[in-house]
Amino acid sequence: MQIRQRYQYLLTTYLGPLWREVAVLAVLLFSGIGLQLWTPQILRTFTDVAQGAPAQQGMSQGGGVSAELVRLAVRFFILVVIGRVLQLGTTYLTQDVRWRATNRMRGDLTAHCLALDMPFHNDQTPGKMIERIDGDVNELSNFFSQFVLQLVGNAVLLTGVLVLLFREDWRVGGCFLIFVSIIAWVLNKGSLFMAPFWTAQREASSQLFGFLEERLAGTEDIRANGAVAYVMRGLQQAIRNLFVHSRKAFIFGAALNWGFTEGMLSIGTVLALGIGGYLLLQGEITLGTVYLIFHYNTMLQWPLNQLARQLRDLQSATGSIERIQELFDTQPQVRPPRPDQIQALPAGPLAVHFDRVSFGYEGSDHEDDWVLKELSWQISPGSVIGVLGRTGSGKTTVTRLLCRLYDPARGCVRVGDVPLARVPFDDLRRRIGIVTQDVQLFQASVRDNLAFFDPAIRDARILEVVYELGLGQWYEDLAEGLDTQLATGSSGLSAGEAQLLAFTRVFLKDPGLVILDEASSRLDPLTEQLIERAIDRLFQDRTAVIVAHRLATVQRADKIMILEEGSVVEFGERAALVADPNSRFARLLRTGLEEVLV
Secondary structure (H helix, E strand, C coil): CCHHHHHHHHHHHHHHHHHHHHHHHHHHHHHHHHHHHHHHHHHHHHHHHHHCCCCCCCCCCCCHHHHHHHHHHHHHHHHHHHHHHHHHHHHHHHHHHHHHHHHHHHHHHHHHHHCCCHHHHHCCCHHHHHHHHHHHHHHCHHHHHHHHHHHHHHHHHHHHHHHHHHHHCHHHHHHHHHHHHHHHHHHHHHHHHHHHHHHHHHHHHHHHHHHHHHHHHCHHHHHHCCCHHHHHHHHHHHHHHHHHHHHHHHHHHHHHHHHHHHHHHHHHHHHHHHHHHHHHHCCCCCHHHHHHHHHHHHHHHHHHHHHHHHHHHHHHHHHHHHHHHHHHHCCCCCCCCCHHHCCCCCCCCCCEEEEEEEECCCCCCCHHHCCEEEEEEEECCCCEEEEEECCCCCHHHHHHHHCCCCCCCEEEEEECCEEHHHCCHHHHHHHEEEEECCCCECCCEHHHHHHCCCCCCCHHHHHHHHHHCCCHHHHHCCCCHHHCECCCECCCCCHHHHHHHHHHHHHHHCCCEEEEECCCCCCCHHHHHHHHHHHHHHCCCCEEEEECCCHHHHCCCCEEEEEECCEEEEEEEHHHHHHCCCCHHHHHHHHCHHHHHC
């Protein structure tokens, strides 16, 4: 998509719904321009009347010179007051349109990024994403709020001034037309030259934010391992990179927008005084008209300065638009089903079937490097399967495919006898619950963290599950009960408490398939005992997939599957495998699960 098309798309998408506000803003803006063009005429008449020369515009026949001067002064004062009111209204509407348009874009960008695949998020740090979603959009605030109106308005103001100068004398108008054309041509060419510098500056800024976020999140490990000097060196490099790119953009921008423009405007002042003085000495114009030419020259400086500033903003906005469009152009590989393909999951426990599934993460170009290779297994509704294997054998990848965070390269994953690619995302997330060893809590109330911001879940149901999981004492110690605010991550909670909160979420979700991905690995034996009874209840009338490193966790499994290098090396009923002394599972029981698998 070309830059012009991107601008048109953004204006249509984000300013289109605000057309009423934009229309009012346009009326206020152009009314203000009309007043700017009118007031110098009053000052010219005032000067000529005060000097005693014939006014260029009609004078009142009564009241004498003094009365006429008073009337002109009152008229000028009224116009100035009206102009300030229009300016106030313009400022208010500008900010209103700016925030509405940019906030909507932030929302669209966030929703789009949340729908992107895991490989995208694995390559992006949170700090970099914040800068791209908020920082880049903030650079567009002036573009959304008034760029087009100001561009058109300043063009109208320039045209109006030139027309009025031609009206006074064709020689004056011709000189200033050539003068303005030169400035406009140079500024237009310069804006194209400056765009890459602003793009590089925005990229350097996002890299700095990404560096800061990543290092601040790992402060404990950095200090414990003596890596402070390394981090500080990296920070200095990131800051210097931003400084170098910002300096280039600023220097070239200043040379174009300030140095050239201010120099030309100084020449314009000399031109106005020179031609005005010459015509005055020739007796062709009055002193008031000389002032009028000088004032209109000063008025030319304002739109030209504004155009230079807007071109500078446009240069910065162009870099931001390219980066924003790059985000919008990034499309997920895992897509929702088409309306004609949708199939709903059945009620109750869900069967699971992997049919010759192969999968490799991004960068695994050769099939030998794939994590899963022709993986086939299935369990019936209501069954519990324990998945075992060494690190890197593909256990967690199986759970990610079940949640459809990725799609298999080959084969098909079915849940409830329905291919996952045909299940709507909302239905899939509602019917499958997962608990991992890493628990993400949000800076929100206990209620929102447990119900996952679902207002349909009542407090009574939340408390019922809290007490059932053995969190009653923890809940009673909360100062504000369910309204107590939790910190981001899991700070303020023990690892066991955070894990129990994650189990509470699954209970409240009431899914048909439960996935425990090494969910008890962070629990001490005492805390683990608290959830054993609750897990037994959770597994009732549900299918469960348990990825575990502890023997105790898989003792409740009906079936056992052992993975090795992405393939099933053993699969069967747990009781039968235990009874077979030659089975791998029996050997694990004899030698110790952790010793063999870790």
